[in-house]
Amino acid sequence: MIYNKEMETLSREEMQKIQLERLKKTVAHAYENVEFHKNSFAQAGIKPEDIQTLDDLQKIPFMKKTDLRENYPFGLFAVGMDQVARIHGSSGTKGKPTVVGYTKKDIENWSEVVARSICLAGGRPGDIFHNAYGYGLFTGGLGLHYGIEQMGAVVVPISGGNTSRQITLIQDFLPRGLSGTPSYILNIVEEMKRLGLDPRESSVEYGIFGAEPWSEEMREQLETELNIKAVDIYGLSEVMGPGISCECHEGQDGLHIAEDHFYAEIVDPKTSEVLPYGEQGELVFTSLTKEAFPVLRYRTGDIASLNPEPCVCGRTSLRMSRIKGRVDDMLIIRGVNVFPTEIESVLLSFKELAPHYQVVIERDGALDRFEVHCELTPEYSELGEDTSKLVKQICHRIKDMLGVSVLLKMVAPYSIQRSESKAIRIVDNRNVAKVSS
Structure with a gap:
């Protein structure tokens, strides 16, 4: 119809x-x-x-x-x-x-x-x-x-x-x-x-x-x-x-x-x-x-x-x-424009990762530091394998596909906050750091 x-x-x-x-x-x-x-x-x-x-x-x-x-x-x-x-x-x-x-x-x-x-x-x-x-x-x-x-x-x-x-x-x-x-x-x-x-x-x-x-x-x-x-x-x-x-x-x-x-x-x-x-x-x-x-x-x-x-x-x-x-979600990482959905595309190409992630922005002196937090799937986490090799592979893929280097932090299953409406993909801690200092 x-x-x-x-x-x-x-x-x-x-x-x-x-x-x-x-x-x-x-x-x-x-x-x-x-x-x-x-x-x-x-x-x-x-x-x-x-x-x-x-x-x-x-x-x-x-x-x-x-x-x-x-x-x-x-x-x-x-x-x-x-x-x-x-x-x-x-x-x-x-x-x-x-x-x-x-x-x-x-x-x-x-x-x-x-x-x-x-x-x-x-x-x-x-x-x-x-x-x-x-x-x-x-x-x-x-x-x-x-x-x-x-x-x-x-x-x-x-x-x-x-x-x-x-x-x-x-x-x-x-x-x-x-x-x-x-x-x-x-x-x-x-x-x-x-x-x-x-x-x-x-x-x-x-x-x-x-x-x-x-x-x-x-x-x-x-x-x-x-x-x-x-x-x-x-x-x-x-x-x-x-x-x-x-x-x-x-x-x-x-x-x-x-x-x-x-x-x-x-x-x-x-x-x-x-x-x-x-x-x-x-x-x-x-x-x-x-x-x-x-x-x-x-x-x-x-x-x-x-x-x-x-x-x-x-x-x-x-x-x-x-x-x-x-427009206001675009990240400028070392001079390269990147959208969270582009990072998502890379992360979800790895079967070891769950579809939950966040880009965390921290202030490191005069520079911004970007961390990508992603979850292991419960199935892969239960294997108890060393994730260092996987982290390197993901970082390499992000560098190859998007042209930027990021710090990747692997977290346990279910540890990234879930949302009942829109997902929170960007966590900007720069102002928090400024206030606490």
Whole structure:
């Protein structure tokens, strides 16, 4: 089943015609109802009527996450509270949280794009779907929930955490679909094994995973451990939530963007220059149908590229690559730019290692010291073998593949902290060291 087949197989010209019509309406709506956008346009010396082509979008200044924090809580809403149906927001761990709103129509559109995503993953009406994304202000849980219902599947709103109960319900309810952060799903797999269960024998056939960057090696591990098809879903609350794009199970080669609702660009993170298809840079989104919280050229901070070629599944929608990492998560190790997912790719190529790791940054005098902490699998740890040779092999592979030398620390199984939502891949102790000194 292909959800909304007509919209997903339009020619590029037909899709761009729809996008331009919706862009003009969104620009006018944002300008007329949000002081921030009116001031932004004034500073750029433009007005809504200056946006007559999709290329004219480049005249509009970028939005950044700091703009949301500076207009906390409701300063970027384009409708009154009598029209807002729901509010979501970030955790606010780095200052003021980001707050976004949705009208009833926004919720309906969001449900539709998530329903499309589930169909892309191989879902069908009547499926029982185990939703292990967290519910609450985080958009993952409720975003998937409404899309599952919209598609005609049966949602199990388990949320995150309580891993033993997750396993019980998977055994008893026999879901065909599964969603959650890949790191937490691996925690479930790990616990199944500890209980003497074989994850490959579960009823799950496909999984929709996201909310954190994850590598192809992580996908391979998930598919092998659970005997499923694992696809990547993308979203962020500032633009909508999960469902902005999703991989198809046929190709697993880039995430199909719901282009009738979102316009995507790739820009150079340093120069802000718009880059052509195929080139890697920072992902920028403009909403085309949002009523409560329209966003114009929002810089996501995520690194990706765009591909306009038709997919093997028959869809013609623009595809974005899987997220390589975030601009602010990029590590500069002795002058070389490295993303945690690149380190993950190397680590998961060693069968002796569990899929849990952290990059720990320490201050060593005037320099930064990077340590990669990784776990042995329980099976390999029980052998009691000397790990010095393995450490040398891993360090050599990292040096060969990424061009950097790192200090590698091997730790015992289960010693790296597990997360019930997004995995903590980078532990920066530099400020801690500064305060203690």
